[in-house]
Amino acid sequence: MTTETYNQALxxxxxxxxDAINTSASQHKAPRTPAQESHFLCNWMVESLKTKRFSKLVADDLTSWIRQARSQGAGAQLKRLLTCIADQYQQANDSAIATGAGLKNLLAELTEQNWVIITDTDIDAKLKLDSVGQSSLIISAKEFNQHIIDDNIVKPISMYIRGDENQVARLALAQGILLSQGNKKTTLIKHHKTYTLRPKNLHPSLCLLCINQY
Structure with a gap:
């Protein structure tokens, strides 16, 4: 028996x-306003959570989105969020690029865009990078050299990033890679955030989404 992953559940x-909101929209003659769409999806999520329609793996996500919809209304942009999730997770699933090869392609592309890229130094203590304001991405040499085998990421890799995270997420997605959300608390490089890459993109929680392209 195959255990459902967070990605599959999400x-x-x-x-x-x-599908629910599109079906509902087809039953109404007049287009719905963003506020009406948000209200519909919020109610749909409340009912889904109450009836345990979906895996426990996404229960916290549902709870968070319901809270946002109740406090922000149309500002929660639930339809855009779900569309973004569906498109990007499906794109990553369908990618034929091995994750390790995709990471190397990503680093090459960022280098061309004048990012400072460092992968030849072991990172095992807190450091500060002087890069004169340039965007930067750092991966410990140990992880870069040992956590990629046969062009595939086989163990989690931490990336320390200072720069436009949406740009990195977009370029990574083009290589079939999903990044974790950024974390300031776990970083070892001053003024950087930690982003994690995982084997087969199997993150335990919602990845960093390229919201700006929707």
Whole structure:
């Protein structure tokens, strides 16, 4: 028996939500306003959570989105969020690029865009990088050299990033890679955030989404 992953549970939820709101919209003659769409999806999520329609793996996500919709209304942009999740997780699933090869392609592209890229230094203590304001991405040499085998990421890799995270997420997605959310608390490089890459993109929680392209 195959255990459902967080990615599978999240994608199932997102596709079901999109289908629900599209079906509802087709039953109304007049287009719905963003506020009406948010209200519909909030109620749909409340009912889904109450009936335990989806995996426990996404229960915290549902709870968080319901809270946002209740406090922000249309500002929560639930439809855009679900569309973003569905598109990006499906794109990563369908990618034929090995994750390790994709990471190397990502680093090459950022180098061309004048980012400071460092992968030849072991990072095992807190450091400060002087890069004269340039965007930068750092990976410990130990992880870069040992956590990629046969062009695949086989163990988690921490990336320390200072720069436009949406740009990195977008370029990574083009290589079939999903990044974790950034974390300031775990970083070892001053003024950088930690982002994690995982084997087969199997993150335990919602990845960093390229929201700006929707």
């Amino acid at each position: 994608l199932t939820l997102a596709l079901a939500g999109i």
